[in-house]
Amino acid sequence: MDGVHDMGGMDGFGKVEPEVNEPVFHHRWEGRVLAMSRAIGVFRAWTIDTSRYAIELMAPSFYLTRSYYEKWFLRNQNLLIERGLIDADEVAAGRALRPAKNLSRGPFTLADVEKVTRRGSYGRPAPAPARFKVGDHVRTKNIHPATHTRLPRYARGRVGVVERLHGAHIFPDSVAAGKGEDPQWLYTVRFDARELWGPDAEAKLKVSIEAFEPYLEHV
Amino acid sequence: MELRVRALETILVEKGYVESAALDRIVELYETKIGPHIGAQVIAKAWSDPGFRQALLDDASKAVAALAPHVGNVGDHLIAVENTPQVHNMIVCTLCSCYPTDVLGLPPTWYKSFAYRSRAVKEPRAVLADFGVTLPVETEIRVWDSTAETRYLVVPMRPAGTEGWSASQLAKLVTRNSMVGTGLAKKPSEVA
Numbered sequence: 001m002d003g004v005h006d007m008g009g010m011d012g013f014g015k016v017e018p019e020v021n022e023p024v025f026h027h028r029w030e031g032r033v034l035a036m037s038r039a040i041g042v043f044r045a046w047t048i049d050t051s052r053y054a055i056e057l058m059a060p061s062f063y064l065t066r067s068y069y070e071k072w073f074l075r076n077q078n079l080l081i082e083r084g085l086i087d088a089d090e091v092a093a094g095r096a097l098r099p100a101k102n103l104s105r106g107p108f109t110l111a112d113v114e115k116v117t118r119r120g121s122y123g124r125p126a127p128a129p130a131r132f133k134v135g136d137h138v139r140t141k142n143i144h145p146a147t148h149t150r151l152p153r154y155a156r157g158r159v160g161v162v163e164r165l166h167g168a169h170i171f172p173d174s175v176a177a178g179k180g181e182d183p184q185w186l187y188t189v190r191f192d193a194r195e196l197w198g199p200d201a202e203a204k205l206k207v208s209i210e211a212f213e214p215y216l217e218h219v
Numbered sequence: 220m221e222l223r224v225r226a227l228e229t230i231l232v233e234k235g236y237v238e239s240a241a242l243d244r245i246v247e248l249y250e251t252k253i254g255p256h257i258g259a260q261v262i263a264k265a266w267s268d269p270g271f272r273q274a275l276l277d278d279a280s281k282a283v284a285a286l287a288p289h290v291g292n293v294g295d296h297l298i299a300v301e302n303t304p305q306v307h308n309m310i311v312c313t314l315c316s317c318y319p320t321d322v323l324g325l326p327p328t329w330y331k332s333f334a335y336r337s338r339a340v341k342e343p344r345a346v347l348a349d350f351g352v353t354l355p356v357e358t359e360i361r362v363w364d365s366t367a368e369t370r371y372l373v374v375p376m377r378p379a380g381t382e383g384w385s386a387s388q389l390a391k392l393v394t395r396n397s398m399v400g401t402g403l404a405k406k407p408s409e410v411a
Contacts, residue, residue, distance in 0.1 A: 008313030008336070008337065008364065016349040022327050024254075032228055035246050052315055070220060085236065086234065096234045108238065113244045117253060118294045120295070152364065154340065186369070202344055204358065209364045210365065210367035
């Protein structure tokens, strides 16, 4: 979707302001939100792409004015309700009002911590040979799906060069739409800055995206 | 927020989804165990061991996993890109906040900021100036937008004057920002 989350190349957000000696969490609740997000993962009620899409669907005014972990919190709470793991009246009451339905496994315990603090694998067997090889010139498609996509706006309809192949990966556009993993070849495609930003682009700049095969066509 | 978050945790605990002690442990891990010191060890080894450097550039997930349990627990799809006098690499996620957490911990606020996400792909030299970094005009800047589940780690250039240093001495020169590409490794004089 052409949402406000797709920020590459936008102007007006000001300087980048690194914080000296920044703590990992600025408030205790931020750590709890992060930990709950990781822990709920073991119930496989949704995937990383679903969770990104849920944040993208937030109203632009909300997205732009709420903190990172506040958005995570709301995303978690909404998805937990939507997937039937908790109920809205329980959120209002601040406590459980009924037992969990269809609990697929026991609670997330200390023994589960290691598996959620290590990233999983998103690679899958390739369904077909790769259409492109390193060095190929490719054009990204000019597409504007109303649903989740990982092809950023600034890199649509642009000609670049395939720099790396990463094998086939879960296709976010499909999985976030509830249509299954539909694995696709994943490439690093490199663009010259002038292709992206025109003749006034910064000199000696190259930018790459990670592009799934359905985003690309031969030039 | 504190109250709302506590209420949600209470519901999840009462319904039998999570144990609070396990959440405590996740917070503790990210506060004390999973952080940029892991990446710094990886970079220091790459600087001091040419075989490891090559293995890291060939397949970073595999190379870092081979160091476990000494340097932690790395997942798939980690890719190391090396800075040289000719090319400076910088990592961003314009769409959300993708970051190599296995080796650097949770991303700092600036990495997730709208300013960084919007500007890094368009005016990285100006962004570097916000970090107090100026590169020679002839250096190419290579920005990697993390739009999939691949995760990038920058191998900064080894500072001059560190010949003969041990890996543990070298690791002290490797900052988080130098592994994202918004900084350079420290000079020996900065850690003396």
